[in-house]
Amino acid sequence: MSGSTNLITLENIVRIYQMGDEPLYALKHLTLSIDQGEYVAIMGTSGSGKSTLMNIVGCLDRPTSGNYVLNGRDVLSLDDDELAGLRNTTIGFVFQQFNLLSSMSAMENVMLPLTYAGVKREQRLLRAEHVLNQVGLGGRMHHRPNQLSGGQQQRVSIARALANSPRLLLADEPTGALDSHTAQEIMALFNELVDKGITVVLVTHDQDTANHARRIVRMRDGEIISDEPT
Numbered sequence: 001m002s003g004s005t006n007l008i009t010l011e012n013i014v015r016i017y018q019m020g021d022e023p024l025y026a027l028k029h030l031t032l033s034i035d036q037g038e039y040v041a042i043m044g045t046s047g048s049g050k051s052t053l054m055n056i057v058g059c060l061d062r063p064t065s066g067n068y069v070l071n072g073r074d075v076l077s078l079d080d081d082e083l084a085g086l087r088n089t090t091i092g093f094v095f096q097q098f099n100l101l102s103s104m105s106a107m108e109n110v111m112l113p114l115t116y117a118g119v120k121r122e123q124r125l126l127r128a129e130h131v132l133n134q135v136g137l138g139g140r141m142h143h144r145p146n147q148l149s150g151g152q153q154q155r156v157s158i159a160r161a162l163a164n165s166p167r168l169l170l171a172d173e174p175t176g177a178l179d180s181h182t183a184q185e186i187m188a189l190f191n192e193l194v195d196k197g198i199t200v201v202l203v204t205h206d207q208d209t210a211n212h213a214r215r216i217v218r219m220r221d222g223e224i225i226s227d228e229p230t
């Protein structure tokens, strides 16, 4: 009676980077399954393969071998256009550096992906307003990034990631540039989004931050060494 629906299934994922003659195994036969609506933190020392994993989950990179099913689609059988389509409709990305355009307001930054998606201006405005309200920035829509705190800028970038109504939010060190109090607030915001049905997978180095998630996956040397609820 759990009613959970699988969103991500990675099986036997290998990612080799060829540097000179030595192959570097960034991921070694990694298997991981995540259901719709989970809130997962990925931890592990530097170089353990966290970003490599996130890039593959986010369809930004292809594994050397293995299987990947995302939202029922066999990702590795898709061509680059189909992959981009799946990415744009399914996934929102949040980064450590907020990657906002400094000359644009919060509203305009959030509207940008909708412009690329061909959404009409009136719809874009409504949608941007909705997601900015959702991240608690309803009162700051016309501020530019340099008129916002770090935490507020990260909220704008989360709103931008939500603009296309993704099922999955991927965040590589989203709180890495924030003080610990602000980091907690961002993690609490992710929790609210999870309660609304979005799946959140994030990378963090910080145990306190990870404890806000509901499941912690630990990596070492390209492998998962533990996977437990918080």
Ligand SMILES: Nc1ncnc2c1ncn2[C@@H]1O[C@H](COP(=O)(O)OP(=O)(O)OP(=O)(O)O)[C@@H](O)[C@H]1O
Residues within 6 Å of the ligand: 017, 018, 019, 024, 025, 026, 044, 045, 046, 047, 048, 049, 050, 051, 052, 053
């Ligand atoms: N484009 C690349 N070309 C060659 N090697 C790479 C490339 N990207 C990553 N690597 C190597 O793959 C391994 C895993 O890197 P990855 O970036 O996934 O680690 P990480 O866990 O995200 O580390 P960090 O916590 O420092 O961000 C490392 O040994 C890294 O040097």
Ligand SMILES: [Mg+2]
Residues within 6 Å of the ligand: 050, 051, 052, 172
């Ligand atoms: Mg990394």
